[in-house]
Amino acid sequence: MASIFIDGAAGTTGLEIRERLSQRPTLDLIILDEADRKDPEARRAAIERADVTILCLPDDAARDAVAMASADxxxxxxxxxxxxxxxxTYGFAELTSDRRTAIADARLLSNPGCYPTGFLALVAPLVAHGLLKADWPFSVHAVSGYSGGGNAMIARFEQPDAPAFRSYGLSLEHKHLAEMQMQAGLTDLPIFSPGVVSGFRGMIVEVPVPAAAMTMDGSPRAFSEALAEHFAGEPLITVHQNRDADELLVARAEQPSDRLDLFVFASGDGRRTRLIAMLDNLGKGASGAAVQNLNLMIGAPETEGLRL
Structure with a gap:
């Protein structure tokens, strides 16, 4: 039986992880009472007792939690x-062929961001296969449910006068950019245009690809074939071959899911392509990925506790 401590279980991601893990009798979930939840010594003791600690904290607090722990x-x-x-170790299990072994052996594992999960699933394999230019200045257009913004944004979007759409990252600086660049093997940072819609969960990530971004071997058909080959047999990822859809929808009451759906749409002449990923920002984009990584780290079935 593995002992698991969720440091920061009061937030949206932490609550989802806790709900999933609490249903598994083979896990010993370490839970601090309200009086101890922010006490450094109580947290330190829980981290030392746990086989794995899942950090659901702001960035600085996550660094502090790691610093207070022992070296093992x-x-x-x-x-x-x-x-x-x-x-x-970057915890996107399907990203490369050796990633699962690295995750299983990792002591320090970083969960991917929700937007980068969609972007990397689309772009990283195509760059690695030599179909997209690594030095192309990629653009990323994406929208997410408001749950991705934490408690303050949830409260804002659940007011009667809530906005229908919020565009942000207007300084062209975003904490996901370095992650996208590094994990996709790009020369430059992408131009990232994120937005929030008035649904609780769900996400669409789109990467427009003009002909100039393609290598000599690149084409919409080659993109579809390469993605299908790269993710063949993956239980959570589907590369859709139907290019006739006229819309992709995120419902206001989108159901929880740990799936990742990938699409390649192209113009008739094949010179313009839209790569699109659909996922649940709280599923494969956050809590689902954390549970998947935990399973690999403790030797449990990889999809245990996941929403297929």
């Missing part, structure tokens, strides 16, 4: 604090 403590960090840190 194992962590999954759901914040963005360590996603480009050389000592941390």
């Amino acid at each position: 403590a194992r962590f999954i960090d759901a914040s963005s604090a360590h996603r480009t840190h050389p000592d941390w």
